[in-house]
Amino acid sequence: MLHSFAGINGHSFTDKSSYLDQLRxxxxxxxxxxxxxxxxxxxxxxxxxxxxxxxxxxxxxxxxRLGTVISKVHQGGDKVTVTTNRGEKIEARSVVVAVPLNCIHDIEFSPSISKIKLDASRRGHTGSGTKVYAQVEGKNPVFMGHGKESMPLCFAWTEYNDARSQVVCGFGLSPSLLDVNDDDEVQAAFNQYMPRLRISESVSYDWNQDPYSKGTWCMYPPGMLTSSLAELQRPEGKIFFAGADIANGWRGFIDGAIESGARTATQIDEYLSVGASE
Ligand SMILES: Cc1cc2nc3c(=O)[nH]c(=O)nc-3n(C[C@H](O)[C@H](O)[C@H](O)COP(=O)(O)OP(=O)(O)OC[C@H]3O[C@@H](n4cnc5c(N)ncnc54)[C@H](O)[C@@H]3O)c2cc1C
Known part of the structure; x- marks a missing residue:
């Protein structure tokens, strides 16, 4: 049970995530x-x-602007210049970098941002597992099950139980254990919990393959919280940082993104009204 819980929280094998972050x-x-x-x-x-x-x-x-990838951020003089991967340049008095932790190092900063930030980004958070939703044929008993880390899904449950239909959901700790696009594998994964359950269709998305997330939700590996969090939050000149992956409380959640965004907005407000004129 403990391994299943800890595995889901870190969305990876339990030896990858920080005990301190599990306690958080x-x-x-x-x-x-x-x-x-x-x-x-x-x-x-x-x-x-x-x-x-x-x-x-x-x-x-x-x-x-959707579909606009930022490749460079340059600060010099009294402005920051942001360059998109199509070569468009956007100038601003300050910039908030709110990309996922795993993607910060893909942006070229000049002058460079701190080594601690870049190292933490390269190392990345642990979230790298799978999540799959499936529509069930007919009605089955509502269930919730925990399994071993090595199972394709180490946690599965009935997510919706409507009058005529059911949707089940499951988490696995690695795409190496389950190909979420293979109907037979998904069927077999749920059948480890509910042998008679039949799936009509399933849906998932591999966030690990998405170059603009490179993972799922954020939990830190050992040492990152104490060595890097405060630095990841620290503004550098006109560049400010925000996002769920560097929040204090609900780090790795939407709530954390809001917490971090609110804090960074206050920092920028202060900077633009006082700091920028110094
Ligand atoms: C499968 C899954 C289930 C989850 N379930 C929950 C849940 O139940 N509850 C919950 O609270 N949280 C959940 N989360 C976590 C939650 O989605 C994230 O913590 C939250 O969305 C992060 O918000 P954010 O604004 O910090 O980052 P994001 O929402 O990741 O936004 C960052 C943006 O930066 C963009 N980007 C990246 N690189 C560049 C670049 N170079 N140039 C321009 N743009 C770039 C990305 O495309 C993205 O749009 C889940 C996450 C996953 C993957």
Whole structure:
């Protein structure tokens, strides 16, 4: 049970993640495992996660450019110049880098940002497992099951149990244990928990292959919290850093992204009203 829990939290084999960071999750559940799971899964966005960005847009009146990859960030004089991979240059008084931890080192910073930040980014967080949703044929008993780390899914459960249909969900610790695009493998993985369950279709996404995330949710490997977190949060000149992967509390969660964003917004506000004129 413990290995399954710790594996899911770090979304990797348990020897990869920091014990201290595992304890942080436990602390966020008021030192109660069931409370932790309740905190992790009870609240969802009405209207889906997309509704959050729509609300932020309506409130902030800013421009969003999708499909615009930033390859360079240069600070010099009184401005920062950001270069996209299509060569477009954007100038600003300050910049917030809010890319996932695993992607920071893909951006060329001049002058370079600190070695601690770059090393932490290269080392990366542990989140590298699988998550799959599957539509079930007919009705089965509602279930929740924990399994060994080596199983294709070490945690599986009934996510939705509607009047006429069911959706099951499962986490695995590595794409090497389960090809989420192989229907037979997915079927067999759920059948380890529910032998009679039949799946009509499944959906997943391999975040490990996505060059702009290079992993799933963030948990730190041993030593990173004490050696790198404070530095990852530290602004460098006109460049500020934000994102769930460098939050203090719910690091690796949407809540952490909001916490970090709020803190960084305050830093920039202070910088632009005082620091920039110094
Ligand atoms: C499968 C899965 C399930 C999860 N479940 C939950 C959950 O139930 N609850 C929860 O709270 N959290 C969950 N999380 C974690 C949560 O999604 C993240 O912690 C959160 O989205 C991070 O927000 P962020 O704004 O810091 O980073 P992101 O949402 O990752 O945003 C960073 C953005 O930077 C972009 N980017 C990267 N590199 C570049 C570049 N060079 N130039 C321009 N853009 C770039 C990326 O494309 C991305 O859009 C889950 C994550 C995964 C993968």
């Amino acid at each position: 999750w436990y602390a966020l559940g008021d030192y109660d495992l069931w409370n932790m799971w309740d905190n992790l899964s009870r609240y969802r966005f009405a209207g889906g996660t997309k509704s959050l960005i729509e609300k932020m847009h309506a409130d902030g009146d800013f421009e969003t």
